[in-house]
Amino acid sequence: MFASEAFDQDHIEEEPDWDRARCRDRSGAATALFFSDEIPDILRAKAICRECALLDACLSGAIDRREPAGVWGGELFADGRILTHKRKRGRPPKNRSAEGVALTA
Numbered sequence: 001m002f003a004s005e006a007f008d009q010d011h012i013e014e015e016p017d018w019d020r021a022r023c024r025d026r027s028g029a030a031t032a033l034f035f036s037d038e039i040p041d042i043l044r045a046k047a048i049c050r051e052c053a054l055l056d057a058c059l060s061g062a063i064d065r066r067e068p069a070g071v072w073g074g075e076l077f078a079d080g081r082i083l084t085h086k087r088k089r090g091r092p093p094k095n096r097s098a099e100g101v102a103l104t105a
């Protein structure tokens with residue numbers, strides 16, 4: 001083994017074991033929660049993420065991919081951006097500050 005190979009092997013990041021993801025229930029039941037428009041479902045999905053060992057890797061990947069929708073890594077995404085909160089269904093509020101605010105570019 002050459003010195004450069006040893007260096008490369010030391011710096012290979014391990015791929016997360018996605019089988020350990022808390023949202024992976026193999027039945028697909030969790031998918032509805034993670035891609036729901038309902039605020040209680042979104043909050044439940046975020047709570048599941050908070051206990052997930054893969055949260056950091058999941059969130060980082062979702063940001064990199066600019067996920068168009070869903071809860072990833074404990075955050076709600078829309079059009080590739082993280083929303084700080086989701087507005088309730090129905091008529092928009094008169095105060096625009098109550099609408100979702102994007103955190104990422």
Ligand code: SF4
Pocket residue numbers: 021022023024048049050052053054055056058059071072073074
């Ligand atoms: S952090 Fe990612 S992998 Fe873990 S439960 Fe949430 S969406 Fe699933």
